[in-house]
Amino acid sequence: MTQPAPASPLFWRLTPEVYRLIGIKCQDCGHISYPRTRICHECGSQNIKEYKLPKKGTVHTYCVNWAPPPQFEPPITPVIVDLEGGGKYQGLMTETATPEDVKVGSEVEMVLRKVNTDRGLNVYGYKFRLVEEQ
Amino acid sequence: MSGSIKDRVAIIGMGCTRFGELWDKGPTDLVVDAVEDAYADAGVEAKDIEALWGGSIFTAHGGRFFTEALRMQYIPATHVVNACASGQDAMRNAAYSVAAGIYDIVLAIGVEKIKDEGMSGLPGMDNRTHTHAVATMPGVFAIMATKYFHRYGLTPEEGKTMLAKISVKSHANGSLNPKAHLRNTLTIERVLNAPIIAWPLGLFDCCGVSDGGAAAILTSAERAKEFRKDPVYIKALQICGTPSSGRITTDYDYTHVEESYRAGVAAYREAGVTDPRKEISMAEVHDCFSITEAVTMEDLQFSPRGKVKDDIDAGVFELNGALPVQPDGGLKCFGHPIGASGIRMVYELYLQLQGRADKRQLKEPKLGLAHNLGHEPYAPLCSVCIVGL
Secondary structure: OOOOOOOOHHHHOOOOOOOOOEEEEEOOOOOEEOOOOOOOOOOOOOOEEEEEOOOEEEEEEEOEEOOOOOOOOOOEOEEEEEEOOOOEEEEEEOOOOOHHHOOOOOEEEEEEEEEEEEOOEEEEEEEEEEOOOO | OOOOOOOOEEEEEEEEOOOEOOOOOOHHHHHHHHHHHHHHHHOOOHHHOOEEEEEOOOOOOOOHHHHHHHOOOOOOEEEEOEOEOHHHHHHHHHHHHHHOOOOOEEEEEEEEOHHHHOOOOOEOOOOOOOOHHHOEHHHHHHHHHHHHHHHOOOOHHHHHHHHHHHHHHHHHHHOOOOOOOOOOOOOHHHHHOOOEEEEOEEHHHEOOOOEEEEEEEEEEOOOHHHHOOOOEEEEEEEEEOOOOHHHHOOOOOOOOOHHHHHHHHHHHHHHOOOOHHHHOOEEEOOOOEHHHHHHHHHHOOOOOOOOHHHHHHOOOOOOOOOOOEOOOOHHHHHOOOHHHHHHHHHHHHHHHHOOOOHHHOOOOOOEEEEEEEEEEOOEEEEEEEEEEO
16 A cells, blocks of 8 residues: 655645644643644633644653664654643654663653655654753 | 344354465455355355445445445445444444344455555554654554553563463464464464564564455344344444544553443443453454553453453463453454454354354353454544354
């Protein structure tokens, strides 16, 4: 099964989620959701406002994928990250010496990176790197 | 909600192909083989079928695929697409049509010729944020294992050993089943030493990739005994749709699947089951990965939260245990030809209830449960079907 070819990065810049990291914050219960929803998934309210996700958080869970999708070199380390103040983001780790450097609870921050090249088009997105200890 | 499907519809015939890498067969061959098997079992012919529902994700495109394969002449035919629950949802729609009194004899089919799609595994399918593209199915279930181990204080070795026992058990069952794709037995050491697919999951934590087809012929409970002395009655057919809240909101824990739990609760209510661990005799659950089976044991209330390891260690889910799970070998040994899996599961429950499961036969099972989990654990669609005598 082939997926449709990606749109140009030019157009992805216009969508709220992909690079601008716009989620929503419920004005009734305060819950933060990403990607955006028109209805708060926590309480059902439609009283929502756009909310820009922070770029720092901690690793909620992860795996080390040795059989990634075709355009990726193994291993890749997908992570689910709990963002500071609420909200969750699913992404890839980058700049780790070995996958074993990542743990549940590791502090990470988002950086813009090339994700892959799909049929001649570069696909960019946010990845996470470990926050260096101060 | 006042309606219930319990004891209103009966299965009077079922068929199932051998599952595997069936390069010598085409998609229509699998449909015809499964359905001819079901016709013979029920003692009916093509002309008796009044309507059909067919579940498939990749192989079929519209109900025409099924009617063409079967040379079904001018009857209503519906293609059901509902992720990994497509087969069970086909059966659910077929059963509802009988319960509604519209038709007397209907056919539910599930088929997938997945090897033809050029996949070595199922890809992630949602590209909305550029982040999901990194997911493979082993990857999205592996993150559950990492979190489950962390939450319940299992070292990676303890956690992986717990999961290995699940695969060893399923292969022991599958080795007894001539229709299974993978019929080798395993040892815990071999599972633990297998190549890693998506850590912590290794090769033998993942189900096979197989082609297959299965079919069921349904009629009303009133007419069932005209066809056979031992029809199997549908006790519950539930689908739990997902708001995908696990993916969207902040507070999902990645150690349970809410939709499996709720599909189970709804099915137990419909079937009148109050103590699933005691009352369910056997289960075929969606073991796409070993961790999925572990978590599903808790979601379906067979084991308390965080305690499935105790039951796995005690052998509760083995063929001679108190609650055998995957008596036919499961997705682990049958692979997951998506549309076919749900009906393949019910096929095993059907054989077991009728005492026709040969070397795998359980002692007088009363109620069997089949469960499917579609999509990803944080945004799944789940189905539960309960059948009995």
